[in-house]
């Protein structure tokens with residue numbers, strides 16, 4: 001499996017992805033909003049885009065579909081419940097379905113509601129696993145729930161699915177929010193040395209060549225995975241005294257999501 005992260009340089013800071021089979025050159029494009037850049041990268045590499053996956057129905061993820069299909073004939077794959085909201089879906093998928101690319105690549109669909117209720121992530125079946133997380137999990141952060149999502153579903157997705165992924169899983173999110181998210185983590189957990197170190201190293205990184213985090217790193221730097229950190233709990237309690245002295249993890253997660261909205 002060859003993964004090319006494509007930085008769109010737009011104001012939403014979207015990342016698109018090309019996932020290629022090295023044997024056949026067949027490519028799956030993930031949320032190819034910047035279809036021109038995706039096509040030109042594929043052309044340079046001699047690749048052939050045959051499928052599109054939309055992680056969810058928002059326009060900054062689906063907006064490149066029409067042009068991409070007309071130039072390549074690629075088939076569109078999305079959550080089966082997104083069919084009404086994404087035009088011309090060829091294949092609706094659910095939890096456990098597998099998307100194959102060429103001869104060598106298999107990607108498993110995870111049903112990951114929260115940011116929207118018809119959101120999928122893709123997990124590669126490779127020696128080093130890779131997660132294409134759309135707007136569910138970001139570097140050092142979590143998706144918002146403003147446009148068709150539910151915070152408690154997002155918590156369930158984190159605790160039941162993302163928390164179970166191996167530490168070496170590479171994370172490929174739908175947007176570049178690393179720096180802002182690290183600042184939010186540090187505002188909740190000022191003694192988080194790993195987050196401070198990452199901020200120091202990557203504060204001025206070029207998103208064309210972004211640092212790819214692992215789930216192991218995320219567990220250190222992403223406040224939405226640090227729900228039992230005494231510092232995090234104490235800081236959340238400063239804003240929401242009603243959570244008491246021993247809040248459960250779901251309560252902390254929901255309050256963090258609320259704080260992030262207004263931060």
Ligand SMILES: [Zn+2]
Pocket residue numbers: 056058115135
């Ligand atoms: Zn979205």
